Every structure is written in structure tokens, then in C-alpha cells.
Amino acid sequence: MPNMGSENHQIVIVGAGPGGCSTALWLARLCPRLVERTVILEKYRHPRPKVCAGGLTTRALRMLADMGLSLNIPxxxxxxxxxxxxxxxxxxxxxxxxxIVRREQFDAMLADAVRAAGFELHEDEEALEAGFARDSCRVKTSKARYDAGVVVGADGSRGLTHRCLPNYGRYxxxxxxxxxxxxxxxxxxxxxxxxxxxxxxxxxxxxxxxxxxxxxxxxxxxxxxxxxxxxxxxxxxxxxxxxxxxxxxxxxxxxxxxxxxxxxxGYHPQRRLSRPHLLLVGDAAGGNALTGEGIAQALMYGRLAAEEIVRAFLRNDFSFRFYTARVAHSELGRNMLDSLRIAKSFYPGGPAAAVPSITADAALREQVADFISGTDARTSQRGITTRMLAGCILHGTPDPRTMLKILKRFIRKTAQF
Ligand SMILES: Cc1cc2nc3c(=O)[nH]c(=O)nc-3n(C[C@H](O)[C@H](O)[C@H](O)COP(=O)(O)OP(=O)(O)OC[C@H]3O[C@@H](n4cnc5c(N)ncnc54)[C@H](O)[C@@H]3O)c2cc1C
CATH class of the missing domain: 3.30.9 (D-Amino Acid Oxidase; Chain A, domain 2)
Structure with a gap:
């Protein structure tokens, strides 16, 4: 076994994709003195390949602007x-x-911003194991061992950290x-x-x-x-x-x-996103079940995680027991829950049932587009369904039978979670 050093960083972020970089950048904004106590571990070296369509919605662009970043790549x-x-x-x-961006360039841009903010970014260092003691989480990598009060799991949907939590509810x-x-x-x-x-x-x-x-x-x-x-x-x-x-x-x-x-x-409200000393962000926590979009979501998770970490340091309480609920009640959680309900109500049997009203009603189309792209954060599944109901009563599209089916599914899913 190689001789591994033991390093003491109070915060270890596993993964330097949008989720990990956003967490770091928000930490720097909210509490600059935490920068030197943080290390980010990335198993590859940026720019690294990433399978993705690279679509940045209005929601993602808004998040970038909030982080003080501009899109300075092709x-x-x-x-x-x-x-x-x-x-x-x-x-x-x-x-x-x-x-539309190329993901390797976008992620490299975020990693550059993280370095510029003063963070230690260890590339080519893969986290291999995570274990928990009473007052810390230990992360073993190919190069070192870290005992940290806070570990942020930003290592994507097939990473290591989400396996430290029960998988119940993963969609x-x-x-x-x-x-x-x-x-x-x-x-x-x-x-x-x-x-x-x-x-x-x-x-x-x-x-x-x-x-x-x-x-x-x-x-x-x-x-x-x-x-x-x-x-x-x-x-x-x-x-x-x-x-x-x-x-x-x-x-x-x-x-x-x-x-x-x-x-x-995908995100599911019944899934735990934290345990003492560990928080999940981005795909490790769950993406959008309706569209598969995850970049904007990862950026939003990062902000919520950074706020939670700062709170933990202020109170000296690293249980993170309210993180899952805070995500659920945030703009991110509400949108992802609505998306899950829409996916479950509209996809079975195909969204064909809802299509005539979506194509015929320009206002409904705009509402759906606002919801998906995040242009108007107030648009909700309830608003969309109400608009469809109005279309059904006033113009007969969708026809009352289809509308009843959609409503039944919607009510069932709303009651379920
Ligand atoms: C085919 C496809 C198309 C998509 N298209 C879009 C799109 O157009 N728009 C959109 O918004 N979303 C899209 N997504 C979703 C999007 O790619 C993800 O939601 C997003 O990348 C999540 O960011 P993340 O930071 O959570 O995870 P990731 O981007 O996966 O980053 C995780 C990072 O952790 C590193 N890592 C993993 N394991 C370890 C380890 N053990 N130790 C250290 N580092 C580790 C990885 O190398 C990686 O850099 C698409 C997904 C797929 C599969």
C-alpha cells in the first residue's frame, strides 16, 4: 500500500463539475475565510471530456450572472x-x-474561476473511499487522506458520495x-x-x-x-x-x-440529500426528471450547499439535518418537484394527450417554456394545469375526457408527494 499522507482541510469538495465549482464559488462569496480551509478533488484534469448537450437555459445563465461570471467561451x-x-x-x-456550449470548455471555465478565487484544486486525484467518524468524514484518495468536518458530494450521478446515503427515491x-x-x-x-x-x-x-x-x-x-x-x-x-x-x-x-x-x-423529495458531515449537490443529489437538465440545477444546489456550510460553521453544528428540507423548499426544489409530477402525469401514455392544447394555445406554450427554461420562476405545474383546464372549458382542447385523466394523475401525484 502506498504511503499516504493525512491532510486536514475543514471542507472537501469531491468533484469539480458545475456542482462542485458552484459550491466553492458561493463559499468564497458568502464567507471568504473558508477559501483557504477548502480543497477540491477532481479525478480528471480540466478540460476533461463530458457527455452532455451543453444547453444552458435562462435559469443557468441567471445563475452564472448571480455568481459574477460571464460566458467567455464559444x-x-x-x-x-x-x-x-x-x-x-x-x-x-x-x-x-x-x-449551447461545449461542456469541456464550460467546466474548464468554471475550474479557472475556482482557481482564481484562491481555492486549492487537486486535479488527477480521485476519491476512492468515504467513511464517517463521530465528528468528521474521512475521504481516501489515490494520493492522500482527508479528515474533514464537511464533505460536499459533487461527483455526479455515478460517483462515490451518493452511495453514502440510502438510495430510496432515486428516480x-x-x-x-x-x-x-x-x-x-x-x-x-x-x-x-x-x-x-x-x-x-x-x-x-x-x-x-x-x-x-x-x-x-x-x-x-x-x-x-x-x-x-x-x-x-x-x-x-x-x-x-x-x-x-x-x-x-x-x-x-x-x-x-x-x-x-x-x-x-432524478431528484425525488423522499430522498435524503445529507447526513452528518456530508451534503450532496448536482447530479449526486438528483437532476430534473422531466427534462434531464442538470447544469442550472447543479449551480443552484451549489449555492444552497454553501449557505448550509456557512450556517454550520456559525452554529458549530455539522449535522446538516435541515439541508434536504431547505432544498425542497427552495426555488430549485419546488421546480424539480413540479417537474417530477409533470413527468409522472404526462409521460405515461405519451404527452400526446396534452399536445393539442400546447400547440393550439400560444399562452400555454409560453407558460410551459417559462417553466422549463426558468425564465419566470413563479410558473408552476399548478399554473400550467389551470391554463389547460381553462382551454378545455373554453375551447374544448384538450377534450374533457383527456383533461379529466390528466387532472386525476396530477391530483394523485400531488397527494403522493
Ligand atoms: C447525454 C446527456 C446530455 C445532457 N445535456 C444537458 C444539457 O443540455 N443541459 C443541462 O443543463 N444538462 C444536461 N445534462 C445533465 C448534465 O450533464 C448534468 O446534470 C451536470 O453535468 C451535473 O453537474 P455535476 O457537477 O453535478 O456533475 P458532473 O458534471 O458529472 O461533475 C462531476 C465531477 O466529479 C468528478 N468525479 C467523479 N467521481 C469522482 C471521484 N471519485 N473523485 C474525484 N472526482 C470525481 C468528475 O470527473 C466530474 O468532473 C445532460 C446529461 C447527459 C447524460
């Missing part, structure tokens, strides 16, 4: 969203509703993607700044959607394409990669590229 600006359903399609013009999600060149089927999407969200895979039992996101990286241009599914609601589990290939072939895309990605966990 990105594509999105002004139009095309929605494809089995028998319908709709197009929405929403100025600057999303920016299984899958995301697969690949980069491809531009094809004739993409038309002028790249020039117009248009993304496509394609729900036609619902007809094959997938509870989710496919995406086509254009990207620019210097002279290189292309598309990130992929599929997201909420596995619990899908009737076609295990065939997600096949569905993606079929969907891409239908659009005339060469599917020989390597598909990457895998399973992760």
Missing part, C-alpha cells in the same frame, strides 16, 4: 425552438432562450448523445439559432424526447443529438440507444458515431 445563441410530436409540430420564437433517468456533422435535414437551424425537441419517440414507449442542438466551436460546427428518458415511465426500457439511432436515421443523420452517456438519478 457558444451558439438560440432564438427558436421547434417542437415535434407524432402528428403535430410547433415553432416558438424566444429570443436568446438558450446558449432513474437515462441520457445518451453523440456529436454529428450538419446534415441537409437540419436546414438553416444553425444560422437561425434553432433547436429541435422531438417527442415522436413517445409513440415507441419512450418517456422523454430527442434533441438536435447546433454547436459552434471556433471553425468547427456540428450538432449534438441525443435522447433523454425517464425510465420509470417508459414502456420501452433497454432500447433507448436503438430508438436514438432510428430517430436519427429518420432525419437522415449518419449514426456511425459512438453514442455515449448512461443512467443517472
Amino acid at each position: 457558444h451558439a445563441k438560440i432564438d427558436h425552438v421547434r417542437l415535434l410530436f407524432e402528428n403535430h409540430s410547433a415553432e416558438m420564437a424566444r429570443r436568446d432562450c438558450m446558449r 432513474p433517468l437515462v441520457g445518451l448523445a453523440l456529436d454529428t456533422p450538419v446534415t441537409p435535414g437540419d436546414g438553416d437551424d444553425l444560422e437561425k439559432g434553432r433547436i429541435t425537441i422531438d417527442f415522436t419517440c413517445n409513440a415507441s414507449g419512450a418517456a422523454g424526447y430527442m434533441w438536435h442542438f447546433p454547436f459552434r466551436d471556433g471553425k468547427e460546427r456540428g450538432y449534438n443529438r441525443g435522447i433523454f428518458c425517464s425510465l420509470k415511465e417508459s414502456t420501452n426500457r433497454g432500447n433507448t440507444a436503438k430508438l436514438l439511432r432510428e430517430g436519427l436515421r429518420a432525419r437522415g443523420v449518419n449514426t456511425r458515431g459512438r453514442i455515449r452517456g448512461g443512467c443517472g438519478g
